[in-house]
Amino acid sequence: xxxxxxxxAAYSIMLGLIILVGFxxxxxxxxxxxxxxxxxxxxxxxxxxxxxYAGLINFGIMGYTALGGLAAVLVSxxxxxxxxQAGGLNMILCVFLIILMVFSxxxxxxxxxxxxxxxxxxxxxxxVGLILLRLISEPAIESxxxxxxxxxxxxxxxxxxxxxxxxVGAFFAGALAYVIGKIxxxxxxxxxxxxxxxxxxxxxxxxxxxxxLSRGVKNVIGLxxxxxxxxxxxxxxxxxxxxxxxxxGSLSLINNALEKEQILKQLVIESSTVFVKLCFAGLxxxxxxxxxxxxxxxxxxxxxRMMRAIRDNExxxxxxxxxxxxxxxxxxxxxxxxxxxxxxxxxxxxxxxTPGSYRPMRYTFLIWVMVIVGGSGNNFGAILxxxxxxxxxxxxxxxxxxxxxFFTSSLEETxxxxxxxxxxxxxxxxxMMGMGLLIIxxxxxxxxxxxxxxxx
Amino acid sequence: xxxxxxxxxxxxxxxxPALSYGSQLALGAIFVSLIYGILRFAYFTAGxxxxxxxxxAILFTWYFQSLGISLGVFPTALIAIPFAIIITILFTLVTDxxxxxxxxxxxxxxxMLAMVSIGTMFVTxxxxxxxxxxFDRRFFDGERFILKANEFKEITGLNEGLSIKSTQAITLxxxxxxxxxxxxxxxxTRTGKSMRAYSDNEDLALLSGIDPKKVVMITWVIxxxxxxxxxxxxxxxxxxxxxxxxxNMLPIFAAAIVGGIGNPFGAFLGGYVIAFSEILLTYxxxxxxxxxxxxxxxxxxxxxxxxxxxxxxVSFSILVIVLLFRPSGIFKGKVL
Numbered sequence: 001x002x003x004x005x006x007x008x009a010a011y012s013i014m015l016g017l018i019i020l021v022g023f024x025x026x027x028x029x030x031x032x033x034x035x036x037x038x039x040x041x042x043x044x045x046x047x048x049x050x051x052x053y054a055g056l057i058n059f060g061i062m063g064y065t066a067l068g069g070l071a072a073v074l075v076s077x078x079x080x081x082x083x084x085q086a087g088g089l090n091m092i093l094c095v096f097l098i099i100l101m102v103f104s105x106x107x108x109x110x111x112x113x114x115x116x117x118x119x120x121x122x123x124x125x126x127x128v129g130l131i132l133l134r135l136i137s138e139p140a141i142e143s144x145x146x147x148x149x150x151x152x153x154x155x156x157x158x159x160x161x162x163x164x165x166x167x168v169g170a171f172f173a174g175a176l177a178y179v180i181g182k183i184x185x186x187x188x189x190x191x192x193x194x195x196x197x198x199x200x201x202x203x204x205x206x207x208x209x210x211x212x213l214s215r216g217v218k219n220v221i222g223l224x225x226x227x228x229x230x231x232x233x234x235x236x237x238x239x240x241x242x243x244x245x246x247x248x249g250s251l252s253l254i255n256n257a258l259e260k261e262q263i264l265k266q267l268v269i270e271s272s273t274v275f276v277k278l279c280f281a282g283l284x285x286x287x288x289x290x291x292x293x294x295x296x297x298x299x300x301x302x303x304x305r306m307m308r309a310i311r312d313n314e315x316x317x318x319x320x321x322x323x324x325x326x327x328x329x330x331x332x333x334x335x336x337x338x339x340x341x342x343x344x345x346x347x348x349x350x351x352x353x354t355p356g357s358y359r360p361m362r363y364t365f366l367i368w369v370m371v372i373v374g375g376s377g378n379n380f381g382a383i384l385x386x387x388x389x390x391x392x393x394x395x396x397x398x399x400x401x402x403x404x405x406f407f408t409s410s411l412e413e414t415x416x417x418x419x420x421x422x423x424x425x426x427x428x429x430x431x432m433m434g435m436g437l438l439i440i441x442x443x444x445x446x447x448x449x450x451x452x453x454x455x456x
Numbered sequence: 457x458x459x460x461x462x463x464x465x466x467x468x469x470x471x472x473p474a475l476s477y478g479s480q481l482a483l484g485a486i487f488v489s490l491i492y493g494i495l496r497f498a499y500f501t502a503g504x505x506x507x508x509x510x511x512x513a514i515l516f517t518w519y520f521q522s523l524g525i526s527l528g529v530f531p532t533a534l535i536a537i538p539f540a541i542i543i544t545i546l547f548t549l550v551t552d553x554x555x556x557x558x559x560x561x562x563x564x565x566x567x568m569l570a571m572v573s574i575g576t577m578f579v580t581x582x583x584x585x586x587x588x589x590x591f592d593r594r595f596f597d598g599e600r601f602i603l604k605a606n607e608f609k610e611i612t613g614l615n616e617g618l619s620i621k622s623t624q625a626i627t628l629x630x631x632x633x634x635x636x637x638x639x640x641x642x643x644x645t646r647t648g649k650s651m652r653a654y655s656d657n658e659d660l661a662l663l664s665g666i667d668p669k670k671v672v673m674i675t676w677v678i679x680x681x682x683x684x685x686x687x688x689x690x691x692x693x694x695x696x697x698x699x700x701x702x703x704n705m706l707p708i709f710a711a712a713i714v715g716g717i718g719n720p721f722g723a724f725l726g727g728y729v730i731a732f733s734e735i736l737l738t739y740x741x742x743x744x745x746x747x748x749x750x751x752x753x754x755x756x757x758x759x760x761x762x763x764x765x766x767x768x769x770v771s772f773s774i775l776v777i778v779l780l781f782r783p784s785g786i787f788k789g790k791v792l
Contacts (some may be wrong), residue, residue: 057567057570119781183776183779183780184776184779187779187783189565189566189567190497190498190566190567190570191498191713191717191779193498193567193570194498194709194713195775195776195779197706197709198706198709198710198771198772198775198776199772199776201706201768201769201772202768202769202772202773205765205766205768205769206769208765209763209765209766361581361702365574365577365578368571368574369574369578372571421586423589424585424586424589427581427582427585427586427590428582428586429582430578430579430581430582430585431578431579431582431583431586433578434575434576434577434578434579434580434581434582435575435579437571437572437574437575437578438555438572438575438576438579441568441571441572441575442555442558445568
């Protein structure tokens with residue numbers, strides 16, 4: 001019971017803080033913090049499944065996030081017909097070639113025993129395949145990128161509603177995780193961390209520089225939204241009525257009709273952004289709640305107990321006849337798929353896909369701070385970590401400004417040190433994250449809401 | 457003559473840059489490898505420790521420049537390095553005392569320590585950005601070139617020029633000196649031997665009376681020295697930007713693992729393996745083939761195996777291949 005009280009208390013404080021931001025700064029800021037908190041919560045749930053349930057380190061979160069984002073582009077953007085005519089056939093041919101390569105390598109792996117000959121055979125297949133790929137794809141890529149490069153210059157997507165991409169993103173990320181897991185899961189823990197970190201860099205490099213697929217650093221903007229646009233809302237009768245009813249008290253105080261109308265107009269514009277963000281927050285909360293229910297069920301199922309057994313003592317679990325390798329791969333794929341959903345959600349919310357903005361500090365290490373601070377192995381903890389750390393990440397600047405002003409209040413306004421400190425406010429968030437992580441790891445190594453295991 | 461031209465071309469665009477870049481990576485990889493061998497965790501602060509050291513080298517350089525001290529043709533940063541090293545040593549020892557020693561004494565699993573090093577990474581990054589800012593800084597002074605392309609052309613009468621920047625020569629010379637001293641220290645002195653013993657088998661080393669505190673302290677000192685020197689050389693050769701240094705952590709790790717993590721000599725060679733493969737695979741060979749092949753066989757495309765955008769991807773792919781076929785690295789480090 002005490003544990004539950006802790007959870008409730010922690011979450012109420014968190015919500016209280018967000019509401020406080022709403023009152024002190026603006027509701028629009030508070031809601032966008034909430035939306036990103038929810039997205040972070042999905043990411044931490046993914047990382048928490050891997051780390052908390054199974055003890056696998058995955059430093060490749062950035063890669064899966066970006067793949068989820070790519071899925072959002074490929075699903076929602078309408079296809080570019082000219083580009084498909086220019087080079088679509090060759091690209092499809094390339095896909096078949098890659099599939100062919102994979103199958104022939106599998107065939108070699110199956111048919112021949114481990115030997116130098118086999119390695120040479122595989123190397124031969126890969127090199128010939130790469131040369132063929134290059135020959136087929138190069139002219140196609142050139143002609144695709146030449147199609148109206150200022151606005152398209154890529155193959156485009158399927159033109160479906162963007163909500164589908166949340167599922168597709170999960171599949172993309174899961175597929176990548178399957179490949180990485182096959183390669184790297186046999187490694188020792190910290191080695192796996194480095195390998196996944198590097199592989200996620202490769203994923204970003206590919207997304208950044210394969211313009212025919214993702215427009216690369218030229219970015220994709222203006223993705224369709226699953227929720228109404230502000231401009232449309234402002235013209236809708238029912239929305240204006242709703243705003244008027246909400247602000248009935250303050251509006252009725254104004255006597256001048258013209259003034260009243262103007263204030264109402266202002267209010268409608270403000271509330272339309274709030275309304276859109278509320279819609280997003282609602283959608284995201286649905287995802288978080290569904291995932292939370294599933295992961296909680298999984299945690300206390302026989303499967304979850306098996307995962308904990310594998311995490312705590314791999315050899316014993318192996319001796320009990322549990323297939324450790326298979327379960328590790330499964331959980332690696334599942335966790336990464338959840339991160340993929342979060343990636344697609346984020347691009348949906350932003351409405352744009354900017355491959356250049358994916359950096360390991362923000363998308364890998366920050367998520368890890370969230371998991372560790374919140375409490376690994378406990379889903380409520382992980383979500384709380386996502387909320388708390390993201391909140392701090394955004395609100396670090398005002399807090400730092402306040403602290404600097406407080407401590408340097410004895411100095412003059414023009415003091416060089418004071419000016420220097422105030423100019424470097426954005427970097428205090430790194431300091432806070434680092435100190436937070438170090439303090440939590442030292443004094444509360446299991447996180448704010450530690451893992452609780454029901455004894456049955 | 458054409459053949460000579462082709463050779464000079466490769467020297468100028470591949471060999472010389474790769475050699476200096478490789479040296480800078482190698483210095484980083486050695487200390488990552490040492491920390492992995494002796495303290496037994498992956499030190500994620502590596503790139504930021506280098507930027508920390510470099511930052512102080514820059515600050516001291518500015519200070520000396522303001523005093524009017526300079527080395528003439530050599531960059532002023534060379535006199536600044538020893539002072540920067542002292543501060544970096546203090547920094548590593550303090551972080552060890554405050555942060556890492558607790559987990560070491562508790563015998564936490566390596567993963568825990570790696571996580572903690574992410575915490576110190578955030579803090580170090582913040583310190584660097586707060587003190588010097590996130591911007592690109594050049595702090596090179598003195599003579600820029602040892603050999604200019606034009607001069608080379610005049611002397612030899614070849615079509616292709618060979619230019620050697622003084623920073624490249626300094627990098628190579630300093631690396632040779634530092635690495636020679638380091639390996640002499642590790643292989644010949646008593647302390648160095650005890651460090652290697654501690655890395656091979658901790659329990660046995662403790663039994664034979666090796667003081668773990670001293671071993672750990674010396675490891676941090678070496679790490680600080682190598683990080684500062686490597687970072688400053690990189691900054692002199694290219695430029696100093698905290699974000700680039702953070703990113704350099706990745707090829708450094710790749711070099712350490714390719715060379716066999718926990719094995720400093722392997723890491724040293726691993727640095728060059730990574731640097732050379734990055735540059736060899738992303739160089740456009742068209743001009744080279746124009747010289748080598750007779751006229752009718754001249755290629756019309758760039759003959760570039762990979763676009764330069766994939767520079768980082770190359771080193772990581774090598775890493776993956778090494779992991780698959782020789783998990784202990786090319787030069788046999790610890791089996792992971």
